[in-house]
Amino acid sequence: MECPTYNDDEYQKLVTRMSTPRVLIDNTGCSNATRLMIDSARKQGILxxxxxxxxDLNLSIKKAYICSDGRWFMDVFHVTDLNGNKLTDDSAALGYIEKALEKVHYGKPKTEEGPTVLELTGTDRVGLLxxxxAVLSDLNCNVVNSKVWTHNGRIASLIYLNDNKSDALIKDIRKLEKIEAMLRxxxxxxxxxxxxxxxxxxxxTHTERRLHQMMFADRDYDRKPIIDIFGExxxxxVQNYLEKDYSVVNIHCxxxxxxxxxxxxxxTDMQYLIFHATVDTSAxxxxxxxxxxxxxxxxxSSEAEKERVILCLRAAIERRASQGVRLExxxxxxxxxxxxxxxxxxxxGLNVTRAEIATLENKSxxxxxxxxxxxxxxxxxxxxxxxxxxxLSTLRIKELPIVYQEKVERDESKGGAMLLSFGSMMRRNLYNLGLIKSNS
Known part of the structure; x- marks a missing residue:
């Protein structure tokens, strides 16, 4: 029997199909969340x-199990909407997530030129924004979108601009240089x-990822906060599990x-590869x-490197912490x-600690x-x-979306819900991943 032959186009389609992330949705296996399973060929940054x-779809991740095996990875996410509800339209969600993953996997197609993107970092102070x-308005610049973060007395912002007169990308080099100089x-x-x-x-770059990169480059993690507004x-x-050549990072917040x-x-931006991970939330x-x-x-490799990872992760968690009254x-x-x-x-006398600016169809x-x-x-x-x-009707006080209070599984509720210690949590996950043997 002759083996089937493939032409170049068929072979390329096969390779593309194998490397494209695949998504499965299970809305029946979990009572209080939708389970998403994503598998793909492993590449840097795919997680x-x-x-x-x-x-970006405003899904809240309540649990996650991440495992990388050689050239392949499998991720399982338990997700809800921001109000704690399961996804109601399985097919629509599946199609949307698959298309979105395909776009980020292969890169976005080239489109017409968008707004001018301005990056700012500096020392935060009342009235800076x-x-x-005011400067941008005086220079006839229209702010289409913007995100502003502050942390440890520093500010980082991405501002997307159009020319106010032409409503198009700003191409005038002299005007761009003037904008930069005045804002500096x-x-x-x-x-x-x-x-x-x-x-x-x-x-x-993805806007929020770029903000993390900007604040990291500005070394906000290595600065003392002016005032402790984060509470806990x-x-x-960070510990090393030398037998398997892993470093284990535990976070509780x-x-x-x-x-x-x-x-x-x-x-990822600190150039670390994640091979396995677990995420668990309760209340x-x-x-x-x-x-x-x-x-x-x-x-x-060193205690100094571990300490740097700890500082950087703390800063990453705190940057987006909701500070103050939310006004819409x-x-x-x-x-x-x-x-x-x-x-x-x-x-x-009000200080803006975080801002999200969006303009759509002449509505701000x-x-x-x-x-x-x-x-x-x-x-x-x-x-x-x-x-x-x-x-009063234009500027409103808006509460944050309801944080979904995850129901404790029945078998856990019998003995009361308890947070696992870092040591027991690490041993359990090492065992589940087959990296150590059970002590029982």
Missing amino acids: LEAIQVLT SEVF NVLKGDNDIRSAKTSIAEVS SPVVL KDRNKLLFDVVCTL DRASLEFFIRHMDGTPL LCAADRKGLLADVTRTFREN RNIFYVTDSIGNPADPKIIQSVREKIG
Whole structure:
């Protein structure tokens, strides 16, 4: 019997099919979450890409089991929407996730030129964002989208701009140089001569990943916070399991949306490979464990390196922590809107700790997290006064999405829910991965 023959096109289709991430959805095996199973050929960053897709779809990851075997990996995620509900439309969700994974796996197709992307880092202070938006408004720049993070007295921002007159990409080199120079002066202030930076970005990295990279490059993890506004700090431990040449990272902290993305993003950009991992959440707590190596297959080599990983992971978790009152602005877009709103915040002593700016179909939909000038909770009377000046129906106090309180499994509830210690959690996962033998 002759063996079948394949032409080049058929062979390429076979290779493409084998390397493309595949997704399975199980909505019946778990009572309180939808289970997603993703498998693909292993490549650097594929785990982060998968998590990025899920978080961009506003899915909350309640549990995860990650395993890499040679050239292949299999990830299992237990997900809900932000209100704790299972996915209702299996087929639509499956198709959307598969298409999104395929896009990040092979790269986005070339499209028409988008907005100009501006990157800013510097020392945070009250009113800084107001000054930035005022400069852009005076230079006839329209802010299409923007994200702003602050941490340990530092600020990082990505701002997507169009020319206000032509509503198109800004191509005038002189104007771009003027924007950079003026904003650099704003960021410098009186005491940030060396570290303030502005630049026109030329790459299209995922926005939130780029913010992590910017703050990492700015070494926010190595700075002392001006005021402790995070309350309970994340607990991060790093140990070496030398018998199998792994380093084991354990994290215990308050659960929140996009937590797993922030941690995996940081480990990936620090050039560590994640071979196995488990994520478990209960109520508002999260326990995460990662088995990692350097790119050359070796574990972490020194106590100094371990300490750096601990500092960087703590910073990654804290950057997105929700600080202050969440205000949502919904209004018709117009020139100077952001400058006017943020100036009102500044004049009333409110500091913007995080912001998400979005414009769609001439509507501006923005989220601001505000505190008082030193990071304490803002006075409700001041918040009300600011709302009255901007418009009560335009600027609203918005609670965060309901954090899903995961129900404890029946077999666990008999003895009461307990958080596993780091030691027992690590031993259990080492056993499940076949790396050690049972002691029983």
